[in-house]
Amino acid sequence: MTSITLHGAAGEIGGNKILLEDKETKIFLDFGMSFGKLGNFFTPYLQPRKWSYINDFIKLGILPDLEGLYRADYENRYRASKLDPEYDGIVLSHPHLDHAGYISFVRADIPLHCSIGGKAILQALEKTSVGFNEYIYLKEAFKLRPYKREPTKLTRDKETKIERKISLFANQTKIDDLTVHSFPVDHSICGANAFVIETSAGNIVYTGDIRFHGRRSNFSHFFVEKAAEFDPVLMLSEGTRVSERISYGELDLERDLKKEMSDIKGLVVVNFPARDTDRMRSFIEASKSVGRKLIINMKQAYTLSVLERNGVSEVPSLDEVGFYIPKKSWGVYNDNNYPRNIQLGDYAKWEQEMLNKPNAVTSEEIVENPKEYVFRCDFYELKYLFDVQPPKGSIYIKSVTEPFDEEMEIEKSKADNWLKLFNLYPYKQLHCSGHASGAEIQDMIQKIAPKKVIPIHTETPADFRGFDAEIIIKQLREKYTLN
Ligand SMILES: [Zn+2]
Ligand SMILES: [Zn+2]
Structure with a gap:
């Protein structure tokens, strides 16, 4: 028996956690965060308790x-954990949080299958962002260890880390009885893939997030062509x-x-x-054309260096940009009245490694x-x-993107106040989406010509109804059986 269950992305944008079961094999296509569901219960100041994360999230319908x-x-803080995993893998389409965000909850012995770009972005995120980001190294929580000098006493163990099993996509990946064919596609982050999965009930296509108007549209078209052959x-x-x-494209935007x-x-x-390296390319090219240099932030610069170390070639090189060293808490960087260790005290270890690079720029x-x-100055950097x-x-x-909920509206009005204060208002809005338009989706479905289509990652699945295919709308957790 082969079945699909949407544990997210049903009637919502993101939160993709799609369970594919084929005989004894069970895999998840993505394991992402649902911003909508999370926002229904939490705010920046109302956060889950670490010990009860899984319990609370299951009860709130945030995790399956x-x-x-x-x-x-x-x-184990909630119920006895099984000794062995019951799932055979997570296949990650791309490293946006609405697809990857909850991988941190998944046990390390369930292999994560992803692209090299996807892995590099997760590596950079794990290092540079706060919150529960344990994509590659899982820090064992709630563990005690003896004090080194006084072994009869116990203290919190903050050192033990388990490395997740990660397997990078080859042209085709075997996961038990399933064969997963991955195809790089155009989207607003590097390392994005779509898939064709060979199952015992026939071939299943999963688009991940896709567009046809970015710098890599040829990738998306190639995927469509190949998927049709299956x-x-x-x-x-x-x-x-x-x-x-x-459909306003990335090259229109650059112009x-x-x-x-x-x-x-x-x-x-x-x-x-922050992590849209194709958009960064547009800004690099536009800056060059007017004799300027693009200055990004330290997280972005660190991400570029991780991508470079991993050999991801489709992204800008760190040499093409400058990056900004902000004045933070004490604000004494390069102030010789303070010893060097105090100057460096404002910066995390990974930031300190960046300070001496030749393209670092100060205010x-x-x-x-x-x-x-x-x-480059995002909302949280307006103070600079x-x-x-x-x-x-x-x-x-x-x-x-333009604000699409109440919180974003509030953020926008605060940003406007800053911009007015610095005579940067009115500003110019120029953006292009990471997602295909309705016409492009229709065209993709027509070309791939699947027998049936389940719309996902949309608030309006019924809008697929006019397309030339049998449309099946599935609710959250409602199993769809293929044979
Ligand atoms: Zn998404
Ligand atoms: Zn995405």
């Missing part, structure tokens, strides 16, 4: 209630923008950025998604020559405007 899936250190019985198709028709940046007398301040350099730079002091004639270009 399944045994043999979760890591024992957390699950004569699939079922397709799980994303539909984020199924009700939208417009418009160049126009906006020309003849600017002051500093060009911009915001774009003093930007203040001196604003015309030479394009300064005090230090970089955008002079008269500066502009702000926002290249992120």
